[in-house]
Amino acid sequence: MKKRLNLEYLNTFLIAAETGKLNATAELTYRSHSAVSTQIKKLEEQIDAPLFIRSKNTLILTKAGETLVDYAQRILALNDAAFNSMSDSDWGGDMTLAIPTDYSRLFLQSFYPKIQEKLPHFNFSTVFSRSREIRKKVDEGKIQFAIAAMEPEYGEEVLLWEEGLYWVCSKQFEHEPDAPIPIALFSDDCIINNHSLYCLKKTRLDFQIRFTSTVMDNIADCVRSGLAVSLLPESMMTDEFQVLSPEFLPCAFTLKMGCIWQEKADTNIVNTLIESIKAQVKQPDFMNSLKILSTGRSNGKSPLAP
Template identity: 35%
Template structure:
């Protein structure tokens, strides 16, 4: 059995992260036609289709999804081996701003793993609302949440980390009297998701009230655990023990949300660029 070509795997990962062959092409410093040819070779090597191409871009087949998991590991190991042999280290201080909707239960573990793997890389992490991350660039790398319908194309330089569905959730112990107003647990009005929730509910006949406003997702989790109301959260931000809530009220369906790493700033250092792509591999 012939080994995988790392260049081909890198191209597949780039497509998975950007969502299209055209967006992946500049990431791997190739033309779109060359990217297409690389995927053809990789599919021929595997004997399986890895991508489904459509008008909105390219998506992974089940085989492609499995291969991307292995590809990221192989590419990370290759980079680690190169740095070890050449004595090149990721070293320095770097400021990371991240929305607290992004995998709150596992992000600290991931950052801890990075610190152990790269002990000379000092990440200074700030948790902020996505709007602040988008508008204030007093950091080196930003991880933000947006709605896929936002006016931002794949070609804007962002690295897409993936989409997640939104769901209405509450504690299984939450007791709701349908004769009362539905109590909501939300973040402050500056939160784009909170504004979407209110705007969507106002288009229905549901009778609701804001029962608790938390300053962050951790506080929202505590309010949910206390049974103070119902929240709308993305999949990775739903805390353990919560249940999907409907109670026959016909709560409106909500759109998916998308997480991405912001594009580089002018004059970005080589260290920041390398860490950005490292984070993309770890977070996607």
């Protein structure tokens, strides 16, 4: 059986050859440093020859690498020509997207219009759920592409934005020194729930969970009303909240949101979706827009940001 070069590996290889750096290649291909290194290693195994001489973070082409550059350029150019020759056809289909419920307004008002513009012939179905539930459905093949909270145990994902997590209460909150601290907590399986319980148990404070909800707005309302304390992301902050002292109740975690996708999803479509979403995230006022969509109000930069 004849060997076939992997087009995705060739694309990564060409970018690495052009940039000469793994970090830059990882950023340009929307992959982790280790994923890029693995792809290059697999390509080297395919051709049974080293492609680069590695010197710290610098990549220098070997003779085999220089030879492959020419072939890779022609192979990928032919691949692009094949797609371009069919550009007038109705290239499209059905695709299911997903995003955490708490960011539904951001998706509908910011991301979705851009996605429709870039992929006009696709029929998109959108699922709003919790990040971990979304991950299960991606693994089951029920969702092709999604935005979800990133967690350390998952590898090949693309970071979109990161925001701080803060223990907050309302400015009217009053607490009796000997009474348990009333807590508002997410009631389902989510990363903020994990972070909240970890912080509370680590401090050994006397606390009592008084309110639970699967919806972030409900948790924020409990805090806003002065009935409870909770761990909330920066985008939910308004001047009605005050941050608890880190010495009293610290949180060393942040909330990272990223793109995930089904393993068999078309690479070109995935890259188009990522680029469409990243174009919105890179807007100078993105975090303020996120705040407006999350809280319905804007105070410029969050007064609670460090």
